[in-house]
Every structure is written in C-alpha cells, then in structure tokens.
Amino acid sequence: MQTATTPFLRQHGEHLAVGGDWTLAMATALAADVSRWRGRLAPQARIDATAIARLDTAGARLLLDLAEAARIDGLDPRQHALLDAVARAALPDTATTRRDNGLLGLLARTGAAVEGIARDAVALLGFIGLVLATLVRSLPDPRRWRPTALAFHLEQTGLDAVPIVVLLNFLVGAVVAFLGATILRDFGAAIYTVELIGYSFLREFGVLLTAILIAGRSGSAFTAQIGSMKAREEVDAIRTLGLDPIEVLVLPRLLALLVAMPLLTALAMLAGIVGGGMVGALSMDISPTLFITRLHELGAARHFWVGMSKAPIFAFLIAAIGCLEGFKVSGSAESVGTHTTSSVVQAIFMAILVDALAAVFFMEIDV
The missing domain is CATH 3.30.750.24 (STAS domain)
Structure with a gap:
C-alpha cells in the first residue's frame, strides 16, 4: 500500500x-x-x-x-x-449561460414555442385516434366493459361536481342580469334582460363555464391519477398483465365525462337562468311568469340544443387531454405537477377555441 x-x-x-x-x-x-x-x-x-x-x-x-x-x-x-x-x-x-435577448433570441424562442404547440397537437390527434380505435373495438364486447370504474368516475366527475357548477352559474347569471339591467334601464329596455340571460346561458355561458370548471376539476384529476400510476410503474404493470391501459384507464373516464358533461351543462343553464330570473324579480319587477313567457318567445329550445351540442365535444377533448398528459409523466412528483398544470391550460384553451369556432359556425348557418 x-x-x-x-x-x-x-x-x-x-x-x-x-x-x-x-x-x-x-x-x-x-x-x-x-x-x-x-x-x-x-x-x-x-x-x-x-x-x-x-x-x-x-x-x-x-x-x-x-x-x-x-x-x-x-x-x-x-x-x-x-x-x-x-x-x-x-x-x-x-x-447554456449566455442568453440572446435580441431579435434572433426572440425568433428562436418563438420558433421553439410554435414547434412545441405543433408537437402537442400531433400527439393529441394521435391519442384521439388511438382512443377511438380502442372504443370501437371494446364496445361490441360486453366482457370488456368496466361498469364499476364507469360508475366510480361518473360519481367523481358528475355528481360531485353538481354543487360547484350550479353555484357558479347561478352567481354568474345573477351578475349578468344585474349588469344587463343597469345598462338597458338607461334606454328603457330593461325587459330585454330576459333575452340577454336566455341567449347567453343557453348558447354560451352554460356549456363554457361548465367546461372550464370540469377542465380544472376533472381534467386535472385524470392527469394526476394516471400520472401517479405512471410514476409508480403501475401502467407498466397493467401492460405486463396483458391489459390495454387505454381500455382500463382512459375509456371509463372518457365515457363517464361524456355522460356527465351534458347533464351538468343542462343544470348550469337552468341555474344561470334562475339566477337571472331572481335578479329580475327582485330588482326589475319582472315576474317569473313574464320571464318564462319571454324565454319561450325567444325560442329557448333552439338555443338550448345549440349549447348542448357542444357539451360532448368539450367532454371528449377534456378527457383526452387529461389522460394524455397523465401518460406523459416521466416518473417524478415534479413531472406530475407540471403535466397537471399543462392539462388544465390546454383543456381550457381548447374549450374556448372550439366554442369560438362553433359560435362562428352557428352564426354562418343562421341557427
């Protein structure tokens, strides 16, 4: 030595x-x-x-x-x-330490951001195709259905979300009615607050506010649940057992949200209209009978179905984005938090984007 x-x-x-x-x-x-x-x-x-x-x-x-x-x-x-x-x-x-803060640096960062958005869009389209293929393959075979998981997620995403959805839309309906009446009263048209509430909640606010709440509540929960399983290597264990993670983890959540979202949207529309009607009755002397009559004259059923037609699309996008971000988790707690945040941001952005495109589409076809 x-x-x-x-x-x-x-x-x-x-x-x-x-x-x-x-x-x-x-x-x-x-x-x-x-x-x-x-x-x-x-x-x-x-x-x-x-x-x-x-x-x-x-x-x-x-x-x-x-x-x-x-x-x-x-x-x-x-x-x-x-x-x-x-x-x-x-x-x-x-x-790595030198950072170009000039025009070239701005262009480089902008290009990297656009490339990331394009990459995420392609990944989402591919995941949607995989989910649809698995759904088509599983539905004809009752042995592959998972009613217990479906019931659990239906309670989690639907029943448990009723209080917050109803309360938020009731309060927003009251606020919109109050603001609308304040402005329209100056023109002697306070009665048209009924049309404002009915049109806005039946076509836009009811479904959009519900989608934003579900994206923040259920979409993030999907990402956190699947991400935690990915971090603990439970997803790999599912594959080892010969099971399909899409079929086991994604389809029950997707189907539950597809069922829950239209029901929550209908409750949201009703809560918003009730909130606006209460403000009308208390501050504008618009009786409930007059309120309902003017809603009927507005053609509420047509606007109701316009709003409801967007609910399944929002549900599908929120569930797909939430599950996809969960599968992207790399294995650490920090990664779970990062992808959960990304899931909420992407889902809300897609909901607002699709709602804007749908509004333009229905306006063009005069519905």
Missing part, C-alpha cells in the same frame, strides 16, 4: 517547486499554503510539479488556483490530462 507523502511548496528564485500528494486528504493543509502563495508569483514564473507523487481533482483545483497566470511544468501525461479536465470544468458554460 502506497504511503502518503506530505505536500510541500518551496521557492527557487522566481519559480516555485511543489511536490508530495496533492489529494483530497491533504486539501485542508494545502489550502492555507495555496492562499498564502497565490498572487505572489510573477507573471513569468514557472511552477515545477515534477515532485508531485499523487494528484486528484481536489489537488488539481488547488494547483490551478495557485498557478493563475504561471506555467505548470513537470506533470506526467495522466496528471496533465486530469489538470486539463478540471480546468475545462471550471470554465463557465457559455453555451
């Missing part, structure tokens, strides 16, 4: 001779000597390292600190290679 050699630093004129073991074990003693000699060597000075017996990364770091602008001679090839590696590691990584 090689014995340790005490390190030393000796001055020879303008030059400095070093030797012994420059290792981690000797680092504490060497640090004091290095700090004493650093800065005292002339720029043309030379460090003679011929007598260095052993050198590791800690010693190489101290030797570099000692040298500064001085030249180091006498190292064998392995020691010289180690010193070069430590010197390169100590240099700042300009490729």
Whole structure:
C-alpha cells in the first residue's frame, strides 16, 4: 500500500517547486499554503510539479488556483490530462449561460414555442385516434366493459361536481342580469334582460363555464391519477398483465365525462337562468311568469340544443387531454405537477377555441 507523502511548496528564485500528494486528504493543509502563495508569483514564473507523487481533482483545483497566470511544468501525461479536465470544468458554460435577448433570441424562442404547440397537437390527434380505435373495438364486447370504474368516475366527475357548477352559474347569471339591467334601464329596455340571460346561458355561458370548471376539476384529476400510476410503474404493470391501459384507464373516464358533461351543462343553464330570473324579480319587477313567457318567445329550445351540442365535444377533448398528459409523466412528483398544470391550460384553451369556432359556425348557418 502506497504511503502518503506530505505536500510541500518551496521557492527557487522566481519559480516555485511543489511536490508530495496533492489529494483530497491533504486539501485542508494545502489550502492555507495555496492562499498564502497565490498572487505572489510573477507573471513569468514557472511552477515545477515534477515532485508531485499523487494528484486528484481536489489537488488539481488547488494547483490551478495557485498557478493563475504561471506555467505548470513537470506533470506526467495522466496528471496533465486530469489538470486539463478540471480546468475545462471550471470554465463557465457559455453555451447554456449566455442568453440572446435580441431579435434572433426572440425568433428562436418563438420558433421553439410554435414547434412545441405543433408537437402537442400531433400527439393529441394521435391519442384521439388511438382512443377511438380502442372504443370501437371494446364496445361490441360486453366482457370488456368496466361498469364499476364507469360508475366510480361518473360519481367523481358528475355528481360531485353538481354543487360547484350550479353555484357558479347561478352567481354568474345573477351578475349578468344585474349588469344587463343597469345598462338597458338607461334606454328603457330593461325587459330585454330576459333575452340577454336566455341567449347567453343557453348558447354560451352554460356549456363554457361548465367546461372550464370540469377542465380544472376533472381534467386535472385524470392527469394526476394516471400520472401517479405512471410514476409508480403501475401502467407498466397493467401492460405486463396483458391489459390495454387505454381500455382500463382512459375509456371509463372518457365515457363517464361524456355522460356527465351534458347533464351538468343542462343544470348550469337552468341555474344561470334562475339566477337571472331572481335578479329580475327582485330588482326589475319582472315576474317569473313574464320571464318564462319571454324565454319561450325567444325560442329557448333552439338555443338550448345549440349549447348542448357542444357539451360532448368539450367532454371528449377534456378527457383526452387529461389522460394524455397523465401518460406523459416521466416518473417524478415534479413531472406530475407540471403535466397537471399543462392539462388544465390546454383543456381550457381548447374549450374556448372550439366554442369560438362553433359560435362562428352557428352564426354562418343562421341557427
């Protein structure tokens, strides 16, 4: 076993001779000597390292600190290679720390963002195709149905969401009616608040507010549940058992949301209209009979079906995005949180985008 050699630093004129073991074990003693000699060597000075017996990364770091602008001679090839590696590691990584904040940097970041959006859109389309193929393959075979999971998720996404959906739409309906009456009263047209409430909630607000709530509540829950299973390698265990994760994890959630979303939308429309009608009765003397009569004259059934037609589309998109983001989780708690946030943002964005496109479409066909 090689014995340790005490390190030393000796001055020879303008030059400095070093030797012994420059290792981690000797680092504490060497640090004091290095700090004493650093800065005292002339720029043309030379460090003679011929007598260095052993050198590791800690010693190489101290030797570099000692040298500064001085030249180091006498190292064998392995020691010289180690010193070069430590010197390169100590240099700042300009490729990662330098950030171009000019026009080129802006264009690069914009391009990267657009590329990411395109990549996510392609992944979502592929996942939707996979889900539809699995659904078509599973529905004709009752043995592959999962009624217990369907009932559980129907309760979780539908029944448990009723209070918050009804309360939010009731309050928004009351606020919209109050604001509409405040503005229309100046024109002597406060009675048209009924049409404002009916039109807005039956066509837009009821289904859109419900979709946003479900995206934040159920879509995030789908991502967190599947992501946690992915992190614990339960999804791999499902595949090992010969089962299809799409069939086991995605279809029950998708079908439950497809059933729950239209029902929640109908309740949301009713709650919003009730909230607006209550404000009309209390602040504008619009009786419930008059309120219902004007809704009927508005053609409420037509607007109701326009709004309801968007509910299954929103449900499908929210469930697909939530499950897809869950499968993207890499295996850490941080990844679960990141993809849960991404799921909510994407689902709300898609709901608003589809609602805007549907509004333009129904306007063009005069429905």
